[in-house]
Amino acid sequence: MPQAPTKMALVGGQVRAHWRDYYELCKPRGGALIVFTAMVGMFLASPGAVPLGAFLFGTLGIALCAASGAAINHVVDEEVDARMARTKRRPLPTGHLNRAGALGFAFALGLAGMALLIWLVNPLTAWLTFASLVGYAVVYTVFLKRATPQNIVIGGAAGAAPPVLGWVAVTGEVQPHALLLFLIIFAWTPPHFWALAIARYRDYAEAEIPMLPVTHGVALTRLHLLLYTVLLVLVSLLPFATGMSGWIYLVGAMGLGAGFLGQALALLVTGDDARYAMPTFGYSIFYLMALFAVLFVDAYLPLLGGLLA
Ligand code: HEM
Numbered sequence: 001m002p003q004a005p006t007k008m009a010l011v012g013g014q015v016r017a018h019w020r021d022y023y024e025l026c027k028p029r030g031g032a033l034i035v036f037t038a039m040v041g042m043f044l045a046s047p048g049a050v051p052l053g054a055f056l057f058g059t060l061g062i063a064l065c066a067a068s069g070a071a072i073n074h075v076v077d078e079e080v081d082a083r084m085a086r087t088k089r090r091p092l093p094t095g096h097l098n099r100a101g102a103l104g105f106a107f108a109l110g111l112a113g114m115a116l117l118i119w120l121v122n123p124l125t126a127w128l129t130f131a132s133l134v135g136y137a138v139v140y141t142v143f144l145k146r147a148t149p150q151n152i153v154i155g156g157a158a159g160a161a162p163p164v165l166g167w168v169a170v171t172g173e174v175q176p177h178a179l180l181l182f183l184i185i186f187a188w189t190p191p192h193f194w195a196l197a198i199a200r201y202r203d204y205a206e207a208e209i210p211m212l213p214v215t216h217g218v219a220l221t222r223l224h225l226l227l228y229t230v231l232l233v234l235v236s237l238l239p240f241a242t243g244m245s246g247w248i249y250l251v252g253a254m255g256l257g258a259g260f261l262g263q264a265l266a267l268l269v270t271g272d273d274a275r276y277a278m279p280t281f282g283y284s285i286f287y288l289m290a291l292f293a294v295l296f297v298d299a300y301l302p303l304l305g306g307l308l309a
């Protein structure tokens with residue numbers, strides 16, 4: 001039977017793109033949390049005195065560069081994404097965007113972000129942000145993701161950078177307390193990702209991506225997820241132990257950490273992936289958002305109290 005003519009017009013090898021396709025290319029939900037951690041980095045760097053210019057242009061520049069990295073990731077991963085149920089409806093596998101369009105968009109975002117950071121923030125922030133972009137879009141996506149089950153452990157360094165970027169945007173230098181924030185996200189990334197990888201491990205196996213549950217089995221991944229969660233909870237105590245944060249933070253970090261440990265332990269002990277893997281992934285996102293919110297509240301509540309007194 002002859003095919004009915006499609007209603008969608010083909011423009012330059014792609015179905016006419018909608019703004020939503022470009023929006024999806026930026027991975028906006030993960031990006032929002034990345035930008036939030038960068039903003040908290042700025043607020044903690046100089047409590048009560050964040051310069052407005054560094055705050056606005058730093059946030060925008062980091063967001064544009066993170067979105068650029070995400071768009072490059074879509075281009076590099078087009079074939080892998082087409083093979084996985086979770087990702088096959090993305091703009092490139094569906095043909096809503098072509099590679100040239102997506103790459104052009106990525107370069108435009110990256111250039112705009114870098115220009116803002118170099119001229120309106122400071123060059124150190126710009127180059128560290130560029131290193132994170134390359135770390136994610138090239139080192140992680142092109143090489144590590146396809147090479148080793150430690151891909152996300154090493155690649156996590158790019159995702160852990162934003163609070164440091166925010167810190168440097170405000171102070172002009174990398175200071176030790178900023179590195180504590182880096183360490184928190186660095187230790188958080190493996191439990192964050194492995195919870196999803198356990199839930200979707202057939203996807204990764206079919207796409208031949210060597211994620212830990214594919215190469216070493218789900219049981220070992222559950223154990224590593226728990227061990228990294230223990231490490232994360234210990235690292236999350238460092239801001240209090242070093243005097244960077246106070247009691248509000250300590251109580252929050254311990255409560256949130258107990259919840260994460262409970263999830264990871266339930267997953268390991270029961271082995272019930274269908275019941276616990278996706279909730280653990282969801283909790284990881286809530287955890288990081290709440291932990292950084294508590295860091296902020298802990299630093300700013302006393303200032304607010306001082307103003308009201
Ligand atoms: C190498 C490091 C990381 C890897 C491999 C990773 C992997 C993933 C994957 C595969 C998803 C699912 C996306 C989807 O459903 O399309 C996801 C979701 C998410 N990630 Fe990550 N992630 C990493 C780092 C981060 C970082 C640093 C943050 C924030 C600070 C973050 C925040 C999020 C959020 C908020 C979501 C939920 C997005 C949604 O609901 O669609 N991730 N991550």
Ligand SMILES: CC(C)=CCC/C(C)=C/CC/C(C)=C/COP(=O)(O)OP(=O)(O)O
Nearest residue numbers: 030065066069073129132133136158159162
């Ligand atoms: C410039 C800057 C601040 C960069 C931040 C780096 C960045 C965007 C890190 C996020 C990592 C992330 C969302 C990984 C998704 O993994 P994946 O790409 O393997 O997941 P997928 O299977 O969903 O594509």
